[in-house]
Amino acid sequence: xxxxxxxxxxxxxxxxxxxxxxxxxxxVLDHWGASLPYDVVTRWDEPDRSVQYRxxxxxxxxxxxxxxxxxxxxxxxxxxxxxxxxxxxxTWVPAGTDGATLIEAEDVTTLRFDFTDExxxxxxxxxxxxxxxxxxIRRWVSVSNHGAEPVxxxxxxxxxxxPPIHGTVRVHYLAGAWSQEFQPQDLVLSSGTxxxxxxxxxxxxxxxxxxxVEPADSAAAGGAYGxxxxxxxxWRLQVxxxxxxxxxxxxxxxxxxATRITLLTGETFTSxxxxxxxxxxxxxxxxxxxxxxxxxxxxxSLDPRRHPIVYNSWFATGFGVDLEGQLALARRAARVGAxxxxxxxxxxxxxxxDTGGLGDWEPDPTxxxxxxxxxxxxxxxxGMCFGVWVEPEAVSPxxxxxxxxxxxxxxxxxxxxxxxxxxxxLDLGRAEAAEWVDHMLHRLLTSADIGYLKWDMNRPISDxxxxxxxxxxxxxxxxxxxxxxxxxxxxxxxxxxxVEGCAAGGGRIDNAVLSLVDNVWPSDETGPRDxxxxxxxxxxxxxxxxxxSWVTDxxxxxxxxxxxxEFRFAVAMCGVLxxxxxxSGWADAQLARARHLxxxxxxxxxxxxxxxxxxxxxxxxxxxAVEFADxxxxxxxxVFDRDSDRVTDRPRVRVRPRSLRADxxxxxxxxxxxxxxAEAGSVGVPVPFALARDxxxxxxxxxx
Ligand code: DGJ
Numbered sequence: 001x002x003x004x005x006x007x008x009x010x011x012x013x014x015x016x017x018x019x020x021x022x023x024x025x026x027x028v029l030d031h032w033g034a035s036l037p038y039d040v041v042t043r044w045d046e047p048d049r050s051v052q053y054r055x056x057x058x059x060x061x062x063x064x065x066x067x068x069x070x071x072x073x074x075x076x077x078x079x080x081x082x083x084x085x086x087x088x089x090x091t092w093v094p095a096g097t098d099g100a101t102l103i104e105a106e107d108v109t110t111l112r113f114d115f116t117d118e119x120x121x122x123x124x125x126x127x128x129x130x131x132x133x134x135x136x137i138r139r140w141v142s143v144s145n146h147g148a149e150p151v152x153x154x155x156x157x158x159x160x161x162x163p164p165i166h167g168t169v170r171v172h173y174l175a176g177a178w179s180q181e182f183q184p185q186d187l188v189l190s191s192g193t194x195x196x197x198x199x200x201x202x203x204x205x206x207x208x209x210x211x212x213v214e215p216a217d218s219a220a221a222g223g224a225y226g227x228x229x230x231x232x233x234x235w236r237l238q239v240x241x242x243x244x245x246x247x248x249x250x251x252x253x254x255x256x257x258a259t260r261i262t263l264l265t266g267e268t269f270t271s272x273x274x275x276x277x278x279x280x281x282x283x284x285x286x287x288x289x290x291x292x293x294x295x296x297x298x299x300x301s302l303d304p305r306r307h308p309i310v311y312n313s314w315f316a317t318g319f320g321v322d323l324e325g326q327l328a329l330a331r332r333a334a335r336v337g338a339x340x341x342x343x344x345x346x347x348x349x350x351x352x353x354d355t356g357g358l359g360d361w362e363p364d365p366t367x368x369x370x371x372x373x374x375x376x377x378x379x380x381x382x383g384m385c386f387g388v389w390v391e392p393e394a395v396s397p398x399x400x401x402x403x404x405x406x407x408x409x410x411x412x413x414x415x416x417x418x419x420x421x422x423x424x425x426l427d428l429g430r431a432e433a434a435e436w437v438d439h440m441l442h443r444l445l446t447s448a449d450i451g452y453l454k455w456d457m458n459r460p461i462s463d464x465x466x467x468x469x470x471x472x473x474x475x476x477x478x479x480x481x482x483x484x485x486x487x488x489x490x491x492x493x494x495x496x497x498x499v500e501g502c503a504a505g506g507g508r509i510d511n512a513v514l515s516l517v518d519n520v521w522p523s524d525e526t527g528p529r530d531x532x533x534x535x536x537x538x539x540x541x542x543x544x545x546x547x548x549s550w551v552t553d554x555x556x557x558x559x560x561x562x563x564x565x566e567f568r569f570a571v572a573m574c575g576v577l578x579x580x581x582x583x584s585g586w587a588d589a590q591l592a593r594a595r596h597l598x599x600x601x602x603x604x605x606x607x608x609x610x611x612x613x614x615x616x617x618x619x620x621x622x623x624x625a626v627e628f629a630d631x632x633x634x635x636x637x638x639v640f641d642r643d644s645d646r647v648t649d650r651p652r653v654r655v656r657p658r659s660l661r662a663d664x665x666x667x668x669x670x671x672x673x674x675x676x677x678a679e680a681g682s683v684g685v686p687v688p689f690a691l692a693r694d695x696x697x698x699x700x701x702x703x704x
Contacts, residue, residue: 004040006030007100007111009128011135012292014278016128017041018063020099024092027063027113027126029162033223033278059245061162064126064141066090074193074240076157076251077141079122081149090115090124107132121147136277136293138230142270145263150470153261157236157253158274163225165248168216171239172283174208174537179525179557181205181506182537184618188216191243197236199258201425201461201476205507209235210290210541211250212283223279226286227252228541230512231272233480234259250276258464260473275511287540288612290511294543295610297515302545302609306498306518307576308339308385309598310452315526315552316582319346319353322367323375330375332583334382335591337598340452340498341379342387347372350399355422358394359401361440376448387452387498390444392437392486393479394458395424408433410475412463420459427466429478438486445494453490454521457503487516500548506534509542519548519576526580527556528568532619532640535574536626544628545609547575551594553582565590566692569597570638573697574608574626577601604628604636604699611635614658623687629659634666636699639687643694654684657700669699 006019017031028044044061057065058073067075068087079088093114095101103110110129116122122145129138139159145151168190174182175196187194196211198204209231214224227250229235234255241248252274261269277293279285295302311333317325321343330341349364351357363371372388379386395402395409397419402409409424411417417424427433444450464475471478490499501513502521509520520542523534531549538547549572551565572578577598583591601608611628618624619640627637637655660666660677667674668685675685680700689696 005099006040006043007098008036008039008041009109009111009130009137010035010132011130011137012132014135016130016137018128019043020092021060025057025069025090026065026092026115029061029063029164032162032164032225032276034280054245059247061247061249062160063139065160066124073242074238074249074251076155076160076253077124077143078154078156078256079117079143080152080154082152086154088117088122090117119147121145122151131296133296134293135279135289136275138273138275140271140273142268143263144268145265148265150265151263153263153269155253155256156261156269156271157251157256158229158271159252159276161225161227161250161274161276163213163248163250163278165213165215165222165225166246167220169213169239169241169248170216172212172214172540174210174541176205176207176506176537178205178504178507179523179530180534181523181525182208182534182540184537184540189239189241190216191241193238193240195236195238197234197255197257199234199255200507201234201464201479202457202503202508203232203235203510203513204460205504208541209237209252209510211237211239212286212540213239213248213250214283224282224286225250226277226279226290226541228275228290228511229253229272230275230510230515231480232483232508232510232512233476254477258473259476261477262471262474264470272512283540284614290541291543291613294511294514295545297511302606304339304602304605304609307545307609308452308498309337309601310340310342310387310548310550310576310578311338311384311583312342312344312454312550312578312580314344314389315550315554315580316584317346319351321346321364323369326375327378329583330379330382330384332586332591333579334384336579336583336594337602338384338579340385340387341382342389342452342454343375344389344454345391345456347388350396356396356398358391358396358423359399359426361390361444372448372450376450380449385451385498386449387454388444388450389454389456390441391456391458392440393426393428393483395426396422397424405433408436410461410463410465412465413467415463418462423459425459425461427464427475427479428482429464429475430466434482434486438489441486441490442493445497451496452498452500454500454502455517457508459504484512484516491516506538509538514542514546517546519546521548525557526550526552526554527558527560528563528571529559529561529619530556532571532624533559535571536615536619536624539574539613539615539626544575544613548578549575550578550580552580564692564694565593566597567640567695569594569601570640570691570695570697573597573601573604574638600697604697606630607634607636612659616655616658623653625655627655627657627659632702633661633664634699634701635659636697639696639698641687641689641694653687653689655687655698656681656684660700661702665703666700667703669701674703
């Protein structure tokens, strides 16, 4: 392989082949797609036609382009030495036996390529990593300054991807806003650039750092490609299609609008990881490939104990939290089968509404005269794990923290600090502030028997940076890295504590967070139909085993039509079921019904967490279904229907499971019939609506 200057990476079901350009100025992509039975593939070459008025490098599918090496096309790296011109060109410095350094650990293989710039003062390393357990290729770069002068990186993206799709492409992405997160969007791109990102210092509510591209012509072969950025700070991702060269490029990395990286002598910057995946089963297959990957990462454990059925107090009590009230709710939560009881916002001093208290993480002495320990004990005695909400990056103007450390909040010099939701943002990028959060969490988690922590973050960051810090324009990077560092501390020092990530709903959800926390809270919208739409988008890129979802009494902000309580439960059962309803108002019969539904969920939870997901239609359709295939050849299907006034002469609703084996027969629980997998998949199975008039959960078990 080395002689060919070509390297083939093999994932579970795909191959990714790259080679070094003659002249050693960079790597190009030769193949990304189906597994190849041979090692060496035809190398990329210029299109077989005369294309004038552009440089060779501008058309080449370079793995990572640098302004200066690439001439006029978009580049992932822009180096500024302060000399009045920008850019750098690079030469490969072969290492290892193959020209690349090979790092092998269990089932993970990493390749590293080293380059030096034309002044021999900068070093760039490109990394590619694959595993035999999934189809995702992980890529990142590092840049080091060995020169005597500081260097600025105006842009230092993580990777450029060149999915080999010809002609017009369809771009699928997720856009949103508070309470409307993860709305699936798509556009057809024949020429030009589509760009999305966040300048909010967090992943953001507006876009999710993940995209899927496939041929716009649905009859075209070749499958679909997903690209994501594993990063929870400000970011950018762009899809560029060039008409003349028929070139498609997806580039992503940390934000290059407000962020600048400074490399002083001896310093190295390592980018976040960008991951890419190919699936021959189109965009739906890409979703399943992401789930497979996410199951292999941190939230690696699918053990229900890491993803318990939570009762959360927020919708029931808001800021009105005290020992007696929470205890009364906890007793009811235990009756319906909750496995964890989490006290949300409002438990600490000065938090009577959203104007105060943030930063002073001591239990309110009036509401909890003996601290949190008595409630934690009582909750444990009821058989549940006890949890609390925190927002460590938030600072109320009226807090002791702010009075003691007014300089620890983000504030641009000469401009008055801005509040949003009456709060400032703690400058977590500052070492002493990060250390303070670390200590605060240690103190809190050892103050009572706390087994669950919900980490919230309720505003975008503005005015980042700090006077005098040469790295001040990296504040979003510093902030994010310290956030990760503290999450890792939680894993190490409190391995049994379950962590839920939240940011005013789904404002900080990405593949990096999913590798560090157990669950995420996708949205504050719990109205069942709106929620279903949010979850539909969420599941296109993120996994059910991390998707917190509560049953509440909320009507929904956009689609308010009434649904059954079974419908509400079924929506939440498509992920990590939780309950947020005010159970104090539920009658005994309602509590008993809830208990029955919780038990049903427990019986199918392993399938929901571990199964391949097939979404049937969209939540706006008259009938919409979500299918979870289990590893034992069966499946369970949630069917949601809009006909809340079912009449017998209406044509019967059928579902066609997509994951069943044609050669097996299945017993359908709920309908109490036996069908062949072939018939079920083609003709379909009538939905009995045994659970309720507008929803059903059908379980298909193979008959032996
Ligand atoms: C926003 C979260 O998304 C909610 O679940 C809740 O925790 C509130 N913050 C509390 O302020």
